[in-house]
Amino acid sequence: MTSHSNSNQSLFKPLTGADAPVDIWFNDQALSVPGGRSVAAALLAAGVSRFRATPVSGSPRAPYCMMGACFECLVEIDGVPSRQSCMVQVRAGMRIRSQEGARDLPPMSANVPENVHGR
Numbered sequence: 001m002t003s004h005s006n007s008n009q010s011l012f013k014p015l016t017g018a019d020a021p022v023d024i025w026f027n028d029q030a031l032s033v034p035g036g037r038s039v040a041a042a043l044l045a046a047g048v049s050r051f052r053a054t055p056v057s058g059s060p061r062a063p064y065c066m067m068g069a070c071f072e073c074l075v076e077i078d079g080v081p082s083r084q085s086c087m088v089q090v091r092a093g094m095r096i097r098s099q100e101g102a103r104d105l106p107p108m109s110a111n112v113p114e115n116v117h118g119r
């Protein structure tokens with residue numbers, strides 16, 4: 001079983017015309033994903049199905065709630081770990097990595113970008 005797929009066989013399809021695609025990187029692989037949506041929605045639309053692994057067993061995880069409640073969608077975005085991909089809008093050039101196991105908290109002085117709710 002592969003860690004993720006980019007075969008355009010996603011079960012997730014937009015209800016209306018998609019925004020212009022944007023080019024991003026996921027685990028060092030170039031992807032063209034639909035813009036105008038969250039990182040999680042864009043990756044799911046591109047066929048990515050494994051966003052992180054649990055710290056204890058290494059079980060694969062993917063977005064579940066899509067509203068910031070479950071934390072199953074954690075990824076590293078532009079070097080910042082533990083970002084909720086369902087709460088961050090996708091932008092061209094983002095470098096996203098799956099989150100493998102536990103991460104340390106960023107230092108209090110770190111300039112961590114806000115999510116769409118300003119938190």
Ligand code: FES
Nearest residue numbers: 066068070071086
């Ligand atoms: S999918 Fe549940 S917090 Fe992101």
